[in-house]
Amino acid sequence: MAKEKKATQPLSTWQTIGASVAGASHLKTDTPCQDAHALAELPGGLLIIVVSDGAGSAPLADVGAQTAVSAAMEYLRKYLPTFDPFNESEEAQAFLTRVLQAARNAVEEEAENRSATPRELAATLIVLAVNARAAIAAQIGDGASVLQDGAGQLKAFTAPQQGEYVNETTFLISPDYLKAAQFRFERGSFTHVALFSDGLQRLALKLPEAEPHAPFFTPLFGFVTQASEASAEERNQQLATFLQSPRIAERADDDLTLVLAARR
C-alpha cells in the first residue's frame, strides 16, 4: 500500500517529494503499511515535515501513526507561524514539546474511541520545521532526519534512538516519551532536508555514529531538484517505486518512508 502526500498547493520555496511503502515482510504477511508521513509549506518559506512509524507488534499501529502525523501537522499549521520558535534552543524545545503532547493526546483519544489501549497504537514520531534562519526538530524512537547546508555538508539532525537490542525503541505512547525525545535547534540556511523511518536507516546512515552516507543522499537530492514535467503525484510514485526496488528490498524488509525537500 503506497501512500503519497498530495501537494495541495503550489510550493514556492521548497520542492518536495515523499512516499511511504509497505516493506517486503509486511507484504508477505499481508500487514498494512504502518508508516505515515505528511508535509506542507506554510507562508514565508516555512516547511514542515512529520513522519511516524507504527510498531510492528501493535495491532493498530497504522492508525496510531496516521493519528500522530495528523495531530502534529494540525498543531504545527495552527501555531508555528504565530510562535516562530526559530530564535533559540529553549524556545524551540518548549514549542516542540507541545507538538509531541498534542500528538500523544490525539493517539490516546483515538485509542479510547476504539476501546483500545494506547499501546495498541504504538508509533514513533519525527517532527521537523525549517525556515530561512534555522531548523528545529523533535524525535521519539528510531528513524532520522538529515540536513544539508549551502556548502553541501550533510549532517544527521536527529538520529536513531535504540535500546540495547536492535528491535527495541521508544514510542509516542511510552510513559517517559518526553524524557526520551530528542530536541534539536540549529541556526543556518539549509538547502536540503530528508526524513526517513527506521527501515532506511541502515542504508542511509553509517551506524552507530549515524553519519549520513553521501552517495545515498546526493542522487536523491538531485532527483528532487531536477526539472521534470511529471506532476507531484507522479514524482511521489517514482520515489515509491524506488523504495520498492529489489535492491532495497534485499537490504530492508520493513515499511519504508522517505521525505525529501530542496530549497529552490
Add this chain to the structure above:
Amino acid sequence: MNNLADAVEFAENPEPRCPCVLLVDVSGSMQGAPIAALNEGLRAFKNDLARDALAARRVEVAIVTFGSDVQVVQDFVTADLFEPPVLTAEGSTIMGTAIHQALDLLQARKTQYRTNGVAYYRPWVFLITDGEPQGEEPHVIEQAAQRIRDEEGSKRVAFFAVGVENANMDRLRSIVVRTPVRLIGLNFVEMFVWLSRSTQAVSHSKVDEQVALPPPGWGTV
C-alpha cells in the same frame, strides 16, 4: 527512475545479529534414536534458515553440548555458514556447568558485537535434555538456575527448555523461568523448523521487542 535506483548507493553496515545458543544434552541416555533424530533436526534447522536470505545473515547459531563434559561444538556462526555437526551421546548430565558456559559464550559474543558496532537482538538459549542434572555438585545447578532468573529478569536472555522422552519436567521447571515444553516423541525436525521460523520472525522485527512466536505444534506444556 531506474537511473535513481542505480545512482543511489547504500551505507555498508553489518547486519544486526540474532544470537541463538543450542544447549544440547548428549548424555548416555540420548544414545541411539534420540541423538539421531536430533542430528536430523539440526540439518532441518540449517535448511529452513537458509531459505530466508535475510535471516540467514542475521541469525547466529552456537552449539554447546553436555554429557560428562561441556563442549562448544560450534561457536557463533551466521546461519548461512552453519554446517550442522553430527553429535554423539555418552556420559552423565552436567547441565549446570553447561548453562554457565552457554551464558558466558553469549556475554562474550555481545561484547564482540558492541566492540564492532554490530546491532543485535535479545539472545536465545534453547536447552534440550532427556534427563536431569547429574554428575556435578548441587550448588552448580542452583547457581545456574539463579543466573537464568537474573538474566531473564534483566532481559539479557530468553531461555527456553525442551524435555525429551523421560526428561524430569518438574526439575526443569525449577531451573528455567519460562514453562518448559515436552517434545512429542522424537519430533526434532518439527521443533527445529519451529525454532528456525521463530528466529526468522525475530530477525525481521524492527521496532519492538515483543514478537509473537508461532505455537509449537511439536510439544506439550
